[in-house]
Amino acid sequence: MSEKSLSILLIEDNLALAKQVCRFLEGLNWHIDFADKGKLGVSLATENSYDVIVLDLNLPDCDGLTVCQQIKAAQRRITPILMLTARDAFEDKAKGFMSGTDDYLTKPCDLRELAFRCQALARRPALHTNTVLEKGPLRLDTKAYTATFNDKVIKLTKVGFQLLYELTKAYPNPVARSDLISTLYNDELPESNPLKSHIYNLRKVLAQSSSALTLATIGNIGYKLEGLGNA
Structure with a gap:
């Protein structure tokens, strides 16, 4: 992968998976910030600028759908959100997209696909305009x-x-x-x-x-x- 280095916010409460994702993406010379709770994720997303936010649906303090809505409502710069979750039913995906997510990837996934999807989202200029x-x-x-x-x-x-x-x-x-x-x-x-x-x-x-x-x-x-x- 020869595209530019990306800045990613990972919101994931599974520490083993989070370490695996961070290690892989950092190996691409990407910058990764990590939050294991929804509230912290919202705070980081609204205080900093990221190319893509990777968000788990199952978080210990609040549902990922709520986190997605809060981030989208609070951001001045529209940052794409990729939901990474074990929920693979159509109804779950539909709820995710209706909550404002820009892409959806189910666990377990090939981390190379995750990286490619992040790159694709980062290339969409309309998703990075200031509101x-x-x-x-x-x-x-x-x-x-x-x-x-x-x-x-x-x-x-x-x-x-x-x-x-x-x-x-x-x-x-x-x-x-x-x-x-x-x-x-x-x-x-x-x-x-x-x-x-x-x-x-x-x-x-x-x-x-x-x-x-x-x-x-x-x-x-x-x-x-x-x-x-x-x-």
Whole structure:
């Protein structure tokens, strides 16, 4: 295996198995953190950054499904979770995926397969994006579709949030009209162009929110967010 070294969090209460997994993955020059309880696993997962989390379902202090849900809810960076468990029934796998796991491997397993699955999960860029975008006092949460400026809520529609997100991500540069339309409609352009209306509504909301944020129209290019200083 010649791919990059990975950082793995292993949450497993079977110490013999944990040692075996750690020894094998460390032999690949990967960095491994270990937790034998769910609560400790959640703490490590939310305080540190990992490429993949390998999670057992049967833990002494709480169920692995609960641990998975808590990690997914608390993380700002979406880290893929691979459930490693002896439960091989379809119902157990279904519960795992519904709880937020990204892959499922049953025990006993070939540790080479475990490593390959970790590498595959680490290659999925969508699973490693941050769920919170912050520029100065502006904070956008893509999980909850919420926006705050200096901790004050900006009440946005979903479309307004999407527009503000794209403008914030590009700040201090402008965003082309065509790019904003593509974001809203996935390149399936509507018969009319309601972008101006959405921009008008977003300007109105920003003005009413008592924030310093404004939207500038940049000639024939598009729109630019202003009011974040050097963020």
